[in-house]
């Protein structure tokens with residue numbers, strides 16, 4: 001008897017949601033530990049957060065945002081807002097990395113955590129649904145394959 005079990009194909013939205021899940025776990029950890037972290041610990045955490053969050057934003061910008069028709073009603077406004085929030089995340093993290101005072105660093109960490117949670121919620125509620133309505137599944141699957149290749153993960157065929 002064959003043990004073959006058909007798997008649904010992962011598309012770009014599934015993969016981005018997986019990264020949101022991992023990043024939300026990291027944000028929860030940082031939010032819980034933020035009150036007891038000193039300046040050095042906050043800066044190290046900010047560097048790690050910057051690495052994963054910016055990698056996520058870069059793939060979203062280059063794969064998903066570029067694939068969507070910016071001239072379509074509702075799309076331009078959503079993309080502009082999401083792109084501006086990626087820049088705001090980047091700005092808050094560099095401000096945090098340069099912070100000299102502990103209260104300022106703690107408050108900047110709180111702001112970047114809150115902004116990122118709200119940003120993910122809007123992407124999940126608005127942008128990803130829009131992408132699934134507009135882009136054919138085959139296109140999203142091809143973009144998912146490119147995302148996996150860039151991340152260096154292998155996927156079952």
Ligand SMILES: [Fe+2]
Nearest residue numbers: 057060082123
């Ligand atoms: Fe994003």
Ligand SMILES: [Fe+2]
Nearest residue numbers: 016060120123
């Ligand atoms: Fe995202």
